[in-house]
Amino acid sequence: MYKGSVTEEAREVxxxxxxxQLGARMPVLEKELTLSRNRLIRLYRELKSASPPKGMLPFxxxxxxxxxxxxxxxxFYNIFxxxxxxxxxxxxxxxxxAYRLYIEHCxxxxxERVLSFTRAWTLLRFFEGGLLALTRCTVCSxxxxxxxxxxxxxxxxxxCAPPSRAGVTRAMLASRELAQGAADTADSSDTPDTPTSSSKRRGTSPLSEISEAMRDTLAEVKRAVDPKRNAAAGSSGNAAGKPTSHPFLPRSIPV
Ligand SMILES: [Zn+2]
Structure with missing residues (x-):
């Protein structure tokens, strides 16, 4: 039960x-406020419609x-x-x-808001404990x-001196790979099926090279095995109209 004045209790609430609302967790509330733990949990449940998260704060x-x-x-700390x-x-x-101003700035x-309220509070505690300090940059001061x-x-x-891979995140790399894959797919579906475009496509990705080669081999095997389909395909696909056979299959297969 709160023992102070009613106005001070209202201020604490x-x-x-x-x-x-800013995202403070229970250990932060208990450390900064004089309200009882049960009161704080009830407040938290009312505001967030969920129980406060458990677990340790970053140390x-x-x-x-x-x-x-x-x-x-x-x-954040300079604003503070x-x-x-x-x-x-x-x-x-x-x-x-300071945290509100930091959110507005972001x-x-x-x-992206990198600093959570818990991190901001922990930062303050580290400064107060003498673990961290501010240093003036030699370039921008x-x-x-x-x-x-x-x-x-x-x-x-x-x-002033960001690392060489600054800003390159895993998500960014994954999206780049996806975009590259989509561009390759669009390229292969848009271009006509000519020997030059096919060879160009084969040079782009090992996977497309395998699938293209497999597709060609399967088509040749089908033509060699089925003379009727071979004749129909030969009129459109093969200029000479002669049945093509796979080099590893016998020339003529009895039907
Ligand atoms: Zn600097």
């Missing part, structure tokens, strides 16, 4: 609602050092620091407002998230 700081999370974490130090917001207000930039032990060493941020 409003804070809890805001945090839950490793390494995630913040990979290039894309590092950019998003640096952006501005709101806390310059706008004189309280820690919790600065956290929620929407305006039409980019922007401050970015770094391990505290490396904070004094000069370094370049991930925006």
């Amino acid at each position: 409003l804070r809890a609602i805001e945090l839950i 490793s700081a390494d995630w913040y050092f990979t290039w894309l999370p590092n950019i998003h974490a640096s952006l 620091l501005f709101l806390k130090d310059e706008a004189k917001c309280s820690r919790l207000d600065a956290l929620t407002r 929407e305006c930039a039409e980019t 922007g401050r970015f998230v770094r391990h505290a032990r490396d904070a004094m060493k000069p370094a370049t941020c991930c925006i």
Whole structure:
């Protein structure tokens, strides 16, 4: 049962609602608010129509050092620091407002929201615990998230020096392969069946080469085995009108 004043309790409930709407999990709510666990669970169920997820919060700081999370974490933490130090917001207000501003920024930039609210909160905890620190980039002079032990060493941020494969995701590679496959299929169905186009197609993909060769062989075998079909096909497909036979089959097969 809450022991404080009614107005303070109402404020706590409003804070809890805001945090839950932003995606805060139970350990975050329990750490930041003074409401009881049962009250928080009831609030969570009312707002999300589901029980709060179980499991541990992320505990490793390494995630913040990979290039894309590092950019998003640096952006969020710089907003947070501005709101806390310059706008004189309280820690919790600065956290929620900074996260809202971060979401707005992602929407305006039409980019994926990499930093979840839990990650943002964990980032704050790592800074408060002295595990992380901000370092000024030697190129753009922007401050970015770094391990505290490396904070004094000069370094370049991930925006100024992105890794060579930055932006290339597995999903992107898969979609590229799909697009390439679709282009190959369209190419093979649109072009007429001439020896030159066939050989060109064979050069594009080993799979199409096998299937094309198999198809040719099967057609030849059918013609060699069935003289009636062979005669009908010979009038349209074979210019000489002579029955063609597969080199590995006997010349004449008794019907
Ligand atoms: Zn930079």
